[in-house]
Ligand SMILES: Cc1cc2nc3c(=O)[nH]c(=O)nc-3n(C[C@H](O)[C@H](O)[C@H](O)COP(=O)(O)OP(=O)(O)OC[C@H]3O[C@@H](n4cnc5c(N)ncnc54)[C@H](O)[C@@H]3O)c2cc1C
Ligand code: SF4
């Protein structure tokens with residue numbers, strides 16, 4: 051009888067839900083997802099690519115400064131070894147060494163490949179790809195197109211990808227991964243346009259859903275950065291690592307309020323921009339950490355020469371790692387030396403004293419920045435300084451993956467890009483994300499295709515689908531209840547809690563408070579009500595995203611509590627120093643059988659001798 | 670803080686009407702902020718697309734007081750707030766709901782344009798050499814964020830609905846970027862004249878006026894393409910040269 055019921059239900063579901071079958075399903079169409087899709091389809095398997103937004107609009111489009119790859123076009127002393135050592139130093143050696151190695155070795159080829167697919171990077175005088183300076187990179191390393199590198203990259207991948215036979219499903223939001231036993235066998239979601247549910251069956255699934263910035267109030271991230279991949283993987287039983295490591299970019303806009311958090315690219319500092327406080331002092335010279343002393347200029351003249359390509363000069367302190375610069379800015383503001391709207395000054399206009407035609411030079415090198423300040427803040431950056439302050443930008447933590455294959459701890463589930471973790475450790479260097487997307491996007495696509503070739507489609511758990519569907523539709527039923535609140539209020543409250551309690555400077559009591567609040571917010575999220583229909587209803591979509599935002603917020607907070615020290619992007623007021631006990635461990639988040647979030651520490655894999663040697667040589 | 674009234678078009682394929690919403694105005698606010706405020710406090714189901722809120726993704730196109738604009742870059746301080754601000758969807762594509770239109774036609778059109786086909790690498794390591802001055806023009810076209818505002822104002826699409834015969838300014842400069850790419854070896858001129866309908870463009874320059882990226886769509890893109898079409902079809906000398914030399918240098 052039960053069999054008959056299930057068969058009936060199955061027929062009903064198949065009729066109710068459109069079902070797609072692909073060998074490899076890729077969730078997310080940013081740089082990582084697109085690169086994975088291209089690689090998987092080149093391996094001869096069928097590929098489906100789903101994305102919450104339209105093709106080409108993913109967050110990757112916003113990336114500005116460039117893609118890091120040790121091509122050595124501008125300074126031939128650069129090579130993968132230097133890039134590897136820089137990445138490890140920047141990540142405070144919490145990075146997975148194998149990932150940092152693969153990344154440094156493979157990035158140049160991945161960038162050249164983009165050129166073969168039509169990308170048009172800025173050029174050196176001898177016609178090769180131009181590379182620019184960026185924080186934490188020893189040599190000019192970032193291939194770029196003005197300050198719109200992300201657009202160039204996503205458009206190149208998109209325009210190449212559409213001719214590769216990939217099935218693109220736009221404006222589809224995945225709600226859950228489908229499992230058969232221990233293995234992921236597909237995904238379940240809805241189309242934003244009409245709210246119809248869809249089943250995607252696949253032999254292998256790649257998550258490439260990007261970041262979590264929308265868990266915070268002040269962020270440079272776009273709306274789709276709600277941590278969906280982190281959360282989907284976690285709820286499917288995969289481990290997350292390094293979740294305490296959220297990167298606060300030192301320079302976001304602070305004024306006017308409507309653009310607060312919007313990114314001001316590090317490229318401004320790479321081109322010679324300086325940070326000053328209200329007394330006009332270049333405060334960064336006062337705070338150069340010991341492990342960077344030998345590499346950092348100790349006077350303004352040398353710093354300027356570095357930005358202009360003098361190979362014998364050392365970098366100015368404005369180009370120290372992001373975690374450090376962000377904290378220095380916070381200190382200036384806290385100690386009353388900030389700018390009128392609660393930031394500090396970033397000045398590029400001063401370079402007019404140094405270069406003739408400086409105004410045109412600035413506009414040419416930083417066109418989007420010029421435009422952004424002019425259009426949104428009534429500020430002409432060629433004439434006056436900008437006001438900047440830290441903004442939530444990137445998460446180093448994410449899905450725990452195998453370095454070579456990008457498979458998560460769940461069979462058949464792969465991850466790449468910002469939602470995966472390991473390459474960046476405690477802090478990411480600028481430019482290392484776009485290269486990460488290419489290197490590990492490719493690898494995820496390649497190994498997911500290989501996995502798909504060795505496995506067949508799994509069975510779909512109808513009960514799971516029924517449950518997800520029911521949950522997803524509940525908010526409509528609750529709208530009749532006059533007590534029910536809207537999803538935006540819950541989202542906003544969460545963003546404030548995370549901003550205040552789990553931000554740049556962290557403390558035990560505040561984070562415990564955040565956990566309590568998150569607990570209450572889980573309850574409120576389960577009670578929100580929605581008006582309107584299932585047709586393109588942003589309120590409903592926001593309600594469904596809450597689960598992901600809450601999951602990642604809880605993971606960040608629990609991991610940050612676990613790491614009782616300050617290292618890289620995590621700064622704890624109550625443990626202001628590094629502690630050797632945490633020097634060689636990553637935090638791991640997992641879900642136990644009861645569905646509770648568990649935290650533990652795990653040793654970082656030992657670095658092989660040849661890599662240790664590289665680190666030694668580059669000290 | 671002052672308040673402003675927004676008349677926002679609400680509806681779907683079956684029809685719709687403008688509805689009034691009033692919201693507070695704060696310094697620096699853009700139209701998209703107002704739409705978000707209205708969404709979060711008055712109409713959770715008010716549909717609009719956006720991603721970056723920084724003028725970089727081209728998702729939030731709409732007509733504000735009748736002018737095609739990115740909502741995230743449309744400052745309220747540039748609008749007369751003593752009168753209601755109208756916000757409605759773009760007109761060149763079928764409506765889905767509220768401020769959202771079905772722009773999928775654009776993605777289908779792009780797929781039909783022949784892809785980039787580079788010449789053999791210049792160097793033994795598989796890389797190419799290009800001079801900056803030879804790529805400036807292509808980089809200008811590649812600034813396009815695919816907001817489709819130019820498609821919206823082009824009368825060939827907006828008024829004459831020639832979607833089956835004309836690819837619109839966005840894709841004309843897409844073709845231009847490929848044709849003027851120093852490494853490309855493909856020839857897209859025959860389609861341009863026929864299936865892609867470049868002849869429909871009568872150089873009104875409306876597209877250039879609305880482009881948020883300030884791309885000189887008409888002068889730098891469409892007109893040179895029209896010249897290439899003329900060359901290839903009616904200029905026997907150019908045609909002959911092209912047969913023996915690189916088309917890029919003609
Ligand atoms: C303003 C800014 C500037 C930056 N500049 C640089 C730079 O110069 N250099 C650098 O290296 N890095 C830079 N970064 C970081 C870098 O841009 C990002 O880390 C990177 O683009 C992330 O790419 P991704 O492919 O992992 O994800 P994304 O590009 O974020 O794409 C995620 C995709 O997943 C989809 N998605 C998400 N959830 C779901 C779901 N539930 N169902 C279906 N689809 C879903 C989204 O729609 C989207 O298509 C910058 C970041 C910002 C914010
Ligand atoms: S110039 Fe041509 S493409 Fe542009 S709007 Fe006018 S007719 Fe359309």
Ligand code: SF4
Nearest residue numbers: 813814816817819880
């Ligand atoms: S050419 Fe300009 S107006 Fe047209 S789609 Fe591109 S950015 Fe938008």
Ligand code: FES
Nearest residue numbers: 722726727729741
């Ligand atoms: S939201 Fe991206 S351009 Fe407006």
